[in-house]
């Protein structure tokens with residue numbers, strides 16, 4: 001098969017000791033907390049308490065219990081035999097699609113709802129694009145009997161109707177974000193404004209490894225259960241904890257952060273991040289932040305983001321609403337800039353084709369976000385005995401209409 | 410002496426007005442500034458529009474979007490302002506979000522402001538610690554006063570820290586809210602205003618957010634040195650255009 005070239009890795013500093021956040025939330029030159037003073041008390045309260053609360057045995061017990069009995073963890077690490085055969089390498093799928101609510105997002109919302117309770121908060125706000133994080137938030141709020149408001153761009157509300165209905169059925173209020181481009185970035189702005197207006201009783205459950213410190217680190221830690229499980233599961237199956245590669249799609253980067261977490265500082269494990277090229281990197285309709293972004297500040301974090309020369313944030317595009325974000329988390333900006341991660345961008349068409357292929361080779365219909373990760377084989381040659389773990393971040397039920405329209409099913 | 414410090418020494422309550430550059434029309438920037446000064450406004454905040462103004466309510470958001478659609482750009486704003494000091498003598502402050510400043514280059518931005526005769530900068534999302542570690546020397550070199558915000562939730566310890574880092578005034582956000590969202594002040598605000606007044610800070614305070622008319626201006630300046638009006642002024646521009654700025658200012662002062 002012909003291998004195309006669209007990897008955007010650049011080499012950079014190599015002497016850095018850790019790819020985790022430092023105590024100020026910096027990942028190399030990225031991260032930090034660039035927030036208006038109005039948010040300082042909120043993020044400061046979280047920053048001072050999150051590590052202590054997460055280390056608290058009663059917190060851990062409840063988190064583990066809910067992940068096991070409510071979410072259905074551990075999720076299987078499945079050897080994808082037919083896919084492996086087709087691409088001449090050993091491919092394992094980490095089945096986050098089998099989590100309750102259908103994606104990895106719930107690992108984070110379980111963690112954050114418990115955090116909110118420990119902090120004495122009685123109102124939850126969240127942003128959502130595709131609606132997956134909104135559903136995962138509405139779910140845990142129902143579980144805990146806590147009021148829930150989800151901000152969603154007016155345009156996304158129209159194109160993700162089933163998830164809007166799910167959130168409503170779960171008892172959440174869905175508020176349209178009417179400003180700017182009326183998609184995920186604007187929903188995030190609205191959630192942040194809500195938090196400014198309600199600084200005392202409200203916790204903001206951010207849906208990815210984005211936002212001001214300590215969010216990227218906290219969300220990464222909640223999602224790190226993914227790589228924690230991969231380690232022992234791979235040991236059982238292959239006799240070793242470390243795969244040769246771990247592959248994940250990156251919107252904001254939370255499923256990827258979870259899949260990489262325990263491998264970040266293990267240089268022999270290759271890290272592959274897959275971004276959405278949309279209609280193509282050069283078309284002006286893309287969400288490939290590593291290729292198109294420059295250093296800047298979005299939603300309180302210094303990271304790579306798509307912007308004009310003047311620093312106005314531009315609208316991304318991807319067929320997948322979950323990858324349709326103009327930035328990436330600061331961890332990923334650093335993985336890219338340092339050369340630790342290899343970044344590949346995949347177009348709508350390539351992702352859709354890969355999604356159909358996985359459906360028919362493995363009997364698993366992936367979320368379109370995840371389908372991007374399955375499309376890397378056109379760009380990346382693996383050796384026969386390489387062990388490649390792909391994080392199957394979510395299932396495709398929510399995307400059925402998009403698949404139907406695309407393939408005229 | 411910086412014009413802001415001079416103004417703060419005047420024995421009166423100060424009225425400061427915020428507007429978004431490039432709104433309602435692209436070239437209204439200089440006419441608006443002149444009109445405001447002519448009508449006795451004490452200080453002006455010139456808003457550099459941003460695509461994602463996190464701390465602003467719907468009115469300022471909409472004016473920012475419109476200004477960007479009108480074609481406002483950082484360089485163009487500086488171009489519009491280049492001769493402003495030939496005709497305008499009250500303090501001028503540039504207010505915006507940090508990303509456009511970062512992309513322009515913090516030093517280049519400050520140098521430009523200095524050349525024009527800008528007196529201060531307000532960047533709500535440039536945090537105190539980052540400012541002190543990375544940018545304070547640059548601001549100082551170009552004679553720019555950086556203005557910090559406090560809110561009812563800001564701890565006493567942090568207020569003292571901000572007071573120590575400030576060299577002009579403290580921007581006192583009236584309540585826990587984005588711009589333009591509250592009508593009138595309740596007991597909570599009055600208590601907060603009095604609490605801050607009792608702290609004996611070295612910098613005077615100017616209240617902003619939620620000041621919309623003579624009554625709220627009066628209430629805010631009971632203890633504070635002045636007040637800033639933003640959203641209400643933008644609404645006025647939207648409804649009546651720039652020809653009636655005098656009426657707006659007069660009503661506030663009455």
Ligand SMILES: Cc1ncc(COP(=O)(O)O)c(C=O)c1O
Pocket residue numbers: 103104105129130131132133207208209249250251252253254255256321322323367369370393394395
């Ligand atoms: C299944 C799935 N994968 C990936 C993502 C992208 O988010 P992140 O990059 O934070 O994992 C989403 C977001 O909605 C999603 O639903």
